[in-house]
Amino acid sequence: MSMRMKALLVHLLTATGAVLSMLAMLAAVEGQWSMMFLWLLVALIVDGVDGPLARRYDVKTNWPIHDGELMDLIVDYLTYVFIPAYALWAKGMLQGPLGALALGALIYGSVIYFADTRMKTKDKSFAGFPACWNMVVLVLFALNPGPNVVLAVIVLLTVAMFLNLKFIHPTRTPRWHPLNLSVSILWLVTAAQSAWVEFNEGGIVHYLLLGSSLYLCLAGIAQQILPQKSIDRIV
Template structure:
């Protein structure tokens, strides 16, 4: 059982390997491939918890902390590699890009160290440092430099604002709708990546609408949904 439990830790750690592949693609400015590898890491992050609970890694492989491992891999895939893309993708003048990269990495590191980052109902408290999604939309839409700076600063500030952001799988409220929205988003994102992040306008519009839904869903009081 110990070997099986350790294999789950290895599976989780593979996310770091895919982060390296994503970084190599990013250095080559192959943004679509970068997001493909980050997507593989995201899938690993989405299922490894179930595997860990099934084999009880805490009891059967206690030498390795699954929580620490998750944080190490997640910071690399959710923050560090996407931030490099934001800095290197000519979205802003280099000086501003470096400054925004500094802001992202510092605020995200603080968020990952926050012991109160999740609420009792499985919402994130504060913007959950998913800079991979911010990078995806910035590279998809490619707004003006000043708009890009504004977006980054807004989400950096929201990291410390005690507002709820929905987890599309773990939050029970409207789980069916969240799941459908997530599946549709995934299909559209794959379509956008297959077209080199230059899809037809309706694809971009649909992706933006789903993003707005997930951004606002956590703000709706539970009583409002129940009624």
């Protein structure tokens, strides 16, 4: 198979995210939250795979007709932001005027963030919280905290999109890469297990889901604070 054809197939793989987002949205409208998150997790896997493939087959050179980055951003906004935001409101996890205001800030702020050309740092991490609301909302569904906690988390992370805080990219940030990737896989497995059993698992699965989520949120900030050589001897 030629490199041009391989590059085209990568674009077509990215585009499947739009179909997955529709399947997730249809499930959400029916209140089938577990199925919605399972479709979103499949979309997350596709999003994690298509980037390395795009770089491997140099899609910008071998199939420049389509803009893979633009396609990726369109799909990401649907799967990372729009559908999870709908689920928050439809499930009643955000309510009242304050909840509506927080939801609007989430939606609006994420558009601004996705369009920011400074989104990526020099080490391929993210500058500010990368609007991964699909992951955040799944954890909220699994742990089912009170409405005040949900509101606080949404407000805090919405503000964090525009702060000078670093968030790791699970597959591209070079520092602590083996640990980052391992924790990301742990998060994916525990998230899938939680959704598969309709968030009734509890116990160790939820502790692992919460712990891996906290690591993914805080590892980049830790890298900003801790000297690289000393802490990397430990990690």
